[in-house]
Amino acid sequence: MKKKVLSVLLCVAMVGTLAVGCGSKDEGSDSKADAKTEDTQKDDAGDSGKKTYAIVTKAAGNPYNEKEAEGFQEVIEAEGGECIVKHPEAATADAQVSVIQSLISQGVDSIAIAANDENALQAALEEAMDAGIKVSCLDSKANADSRQTFVNQAGVTEIGQALMDAVLDITGGEGQWAILSATSQAANQNAWIDSMKEIMKDDKYSKLELVEVAYGDDEPQKSTDQTQALLSKYPDLKVICAPTTVGINAAAKVLQDEKSSVKLTGLGLPSEMAEYIGDDDAHSCPYMYLWNPIDVGRLGAYTSIALVDGTITGAAGDQFTAGDMGDYEVVEADDGGTEVILGAPFKFDPDNIGEWKDVY
Amino acid sequence: MKDNKSIWKKITGSREASLLIVLIILCVVISFRSPSFMTLKSITDMLKNNAVIMIMTLGMLGVLLLGGIDISIASTLAFSGMTVGMLLKYNIVENAFLLFLIAIGLGALCGLVVGLVIAKGKVLPIIATMGFMYIYRGLAYLIGNSQWASAENLGEFKNFALGKVLGINNVVLIMLLCYVIFFIVMKWTKIGRKVYAVGSNREAAAISGINTSNVELMVYTVMGTLAGLCGALAVAVYSSAQPNMLYGKEMDVIAACVIGGVSMTGGRGSVVGAFLGSLILAIIAKALPLVGIDSIAQNTVKGVIILVVVILNVVTQRVMDKNNLKGREM
Numbered sequence: 001m002k003k004k005v006l007s008v009l010l011c012v013a014m015v016g017t018l019a020v021g022c023g024s025k026d027e028g029s030d031s032k033a034d035a036k037t038e039d040t041q042k043d044d045a046g047d048s049g050k051k052t053y054a055i056v057t058k059a060a061g062n063p064y065n066e067k068e069a070e071g072f073q074e075v076i077e078a079e080g081g082e083c084i085v086k087h088p089e090a091a092t093a094d095a096q097v098s099v100i101q102s103l104i105s106q107g108v109d110s111i112a113i114a115a116n117d118e119n120a121l122q123a124a125l126e127e128a129m130d131a132g133i134k135v136s137c138l139d140s141k142a143n144a145d146s147r148q149t150f151v152n153q154a155g156v157t158e159i160g161q162a163l164m165d166a167v168l169d170i171t172g173g174e175g176q177w178a179i180l181s182a183t184s185q186a187a188n189q190n191a192w193i194d195s196m197k198e199i200m201k202d203d204k205y206s207k208l209e210l211v212e213v214a215y216g217d218d219e220p221q222k223s224t225d226q227t228q229a230l231l232s233k234y235p236d237l238k239v240i241c242a243p244t245t246v247g248i249n250a251a252a253k254v255l256q257d258e259k260s261s262v263k264l265t266g267l268g269l270p271s272e273m274a275e276y277i278g279d280d281d282a283h284s285c286p287y288m289y290l291w292n293p294i295d296v297g298r299l300g301a302y303t304s305i306a307l308v309d310g311t312i313t314g315a316a317g318d319q320f321t322a323g324d325m326g327d328y329e330v331v332e333a334d335d336g337g338t339e340v341i342l343g344a345p346f347k348f349d350p351d352n353i354g355e356w357k358d359v360y
Numbered sequence: 361m362k363d364n365k366s367i368w369k370k371i372t373g374s375r376e377a378s379l380l381i382v383l384i385i386l387c388v389v390i391s392f393r394s395p396s397f398m399t400l401k402s403i404t405d406m407l408k409n410n411a412v413i414m415i416m417t418l419g420m421l422g423v424l425l426l427g428g429i430d431i432s433i434a435s436t437l438a439f440s441g442m443t444v445g446m447l448l449k450y451n452i453v454e455n456a457f458l459l460f461l462i463a464i465g466l467g468a469l470c471g472l473v474v475g476l477v478i479a480k481g482k483v484l485p486i487i488a489t490m491g492f493m494y495i496y497r498g499l500a501y502l503i504g505n506s507q508w509a510s511a512e513n514l515g516e517f518k519n520f521a522l523g524k525v526l527g528i529n530n531v532v533l534i535m536l537l538c539y540v541i542f543f544i545v546m547k548w549t550k551i552g553r554k555v556y557a558v559g560s561n562r563e564a565a566a567i568s569g570i571n572t573s574n575v576e577l578m579v580y581t582v583m584g585t586l587a588g589l590c591g592a593l594a595v596a597v598y599s600s601a602q603p604n605m606l607y608g609k610e611m612d613v614i615a616a617c618v619i620g621g622v623s624m625t626g627g628r629g630s631v632v633g634a635f636l637g638s639l640i641l642a643i644i645a646k647a648l649p650l651v652g653i654d655s656i657a658q659n660t661v662k663g664v665i666i667l668v669v670v671i672l673n674v675v676t677q678r679v680m681d682k683n684n685l686k687g688r689e690m
Contacts, residue, residue, distance in 0.1 A: 220598040222645070228402075232394070275512040
């Protein structure tokens with residue numbers, strides 16, 4: 001008897017959760033779904049309907065991705081398009097593949113995706129392109145065969161150059177410095193580090209000595225261990241450069257808590273780093289860089305629009321106007337595909353951190 | 361000669377002693393290669409950075425003693441940590457003590473639910489906690505609503521991890537306190553002995569009048585409580601609350617127990633073993649970057665060391681069992 005009651009209760013609870021879950025989702029997607037059906041009808045009638053542009057971010061629950069999607073949505077809606085924002089539940093290629101497949105069956109006009117894996121999405125994205133969907137990447141690219149073009153948040157050399165100059169400036173021109181990266185396989189980080197090493201060959205940087213590239217695996221705990229190890233291994237260390245948001249945050253905390261004379265720069269989120277940015281000795285990071293995710297999203301939106309209305313095909317040399325952001329050109333990328341470069345990374349220093357920390 | 365033999369017997373006769381020897385060898389080798397390792401500051405840093413894992417190892421000890429397992433703990437931690445972070449971010453609660461109470465309460469509630477499903481609902485622990493692993497992690501994302509709490513939002517709360525009492529860092533002190541309490545409870549109180557009784561032979565324990573499902577419920581609730589506490593601690597230590605915090609770290613906690621000689625089938629394991637096990641894991645994490653092992657090889661080396669320690673431990677156990685058997689035969 002007891003068991004029966006319990007199982008009935010469990011069933012009710014399960015149905016309840018399902019109902020609640022659907023209910024809350026409906027509010028958001030209902031209008032979209034309706035609009036979508038209308039779209040198809042209009043399309044059938046005379047191809048005058050609104051176009052549908054989708055953005056797929058890396059994962060849910062991350063303010064950076066959120067801002068990127070926000071910029072994308074803003075532009076699409078201002079230009080009169082229909083926007084679908086999809087955040088996969090986990091930062092994996094698997095999760096993105098199922099999202100892509102559902103977008104294909106919805107029949108969207110374009111997909112802009114921040115790829116979680118360079119190669120694993122190829123089959124799904126090729127399927128999308130075969131279905132006539134315009135595919136572009138933003139923030140993080142899929143391989144050249146899986147995309148028409150890639151909106152690069154900042155060119156690899158631009159980032160390498162900005163970080164190297166920051167290291168040169170903060171060390172005062174000479175001394176030991178180290179890099180604290182994410183995982184040893186992280187494609188972005190490795191490209192930036194290689195570029196920094198290349199730039200370092202210039203005479204200007206000859207008095208700088210890169211003592212170690214440490215990997216904190218984007219875990220606060222491991223990054224803390226690695227930072228402390230760098231400090232005790234190299235007493236003469238002057239600067240740590242962390243081109244990853246988790247790493248720079250953990251390192252900033254260690255340096256500031258220990259009141260270390262070692263300074264920090266790299267790529268970090270303003271809201272996460274606000275506490276640590278300052279010119280005086282009490283702060284561990286004089287300044288750092290990052291691109292503006294809202295602008296990445298906006299340029300991604302303009303690129304999607306240009307692809308859909310045929311202004312560009314994604315071939316090198318194509319040109320288009322990205323609203324008030326100005327004119328952009330599609331250029332050759334290192335991997336054999338093409339890309340659109342947003343610009344140099346944005347510098348966050350004590351003067352502007354106050355206004356940016358609330359943005360993202 | 362006889363003395364020598366009895367010392368040898370003592371060493372091979374106790375898993376803790378063999379762990380201690382491993383620990384000492386590790387420390388000697390590391391400080392030989394990196395003299396800065398054995399300084400007070402370095403050790404405090406290490407304990408502080410691993411306090412969260414070390415505390416949760418205690419809860420896992422209780423769970424494993426019953427032959428269960430709990431892989432939802434890192435999610436419980438994230439849920440309670442995100443709750444603390446969001447309460448601070450939106451200035452709802454600012455008192456550190458109150459925040460700790462909330463985190464602990466939330467963790468206890470999470471653990472209680474897990475315990476009810478396992479002890480009263482008779483669901484296999486690995487299945488039940490797998491479900492809760494997703495549920496609690498999902499709740500952490502929901503409560504965060506795509507926001508993180510960063511150092512700036514945390515105000516005075518983050519200073520807790522920097523404060524000291526009697527020269528010992530607050531976080532380390534809490535960790536040590538937990539170990540002292542658990543040591544006493546597990547060794548000398550009725551409730552602690554009940555856990556061992558149920559773990560070594562459930563039927564016998566039930567016949568002798570122990571309510572086994574209540575003991576099981578308690579163990580998972582305690583586990584959740586500790587995970588909740590660790591949520592608040594992790595936020596203070598890293599000055600940051602993100603929904604993916606300590607993702608996958610439940611494996612480190614289980615590894616610490618296994619290194620410490622806690623049996624996965626229940627009934628065997630001690631607080632001292634858990635302490636030494638988690639300490640060895642902490643030392644490995646701290647030392648690998650220090651002694652100059654190539655970054656990309658570190659995980660492999662970590663795995664090899666864990667395996668070696670566990671194998672050593674198993675061998676000791678066999679020798680121990682053999683000796684005990686000999687004693688009986690004579």
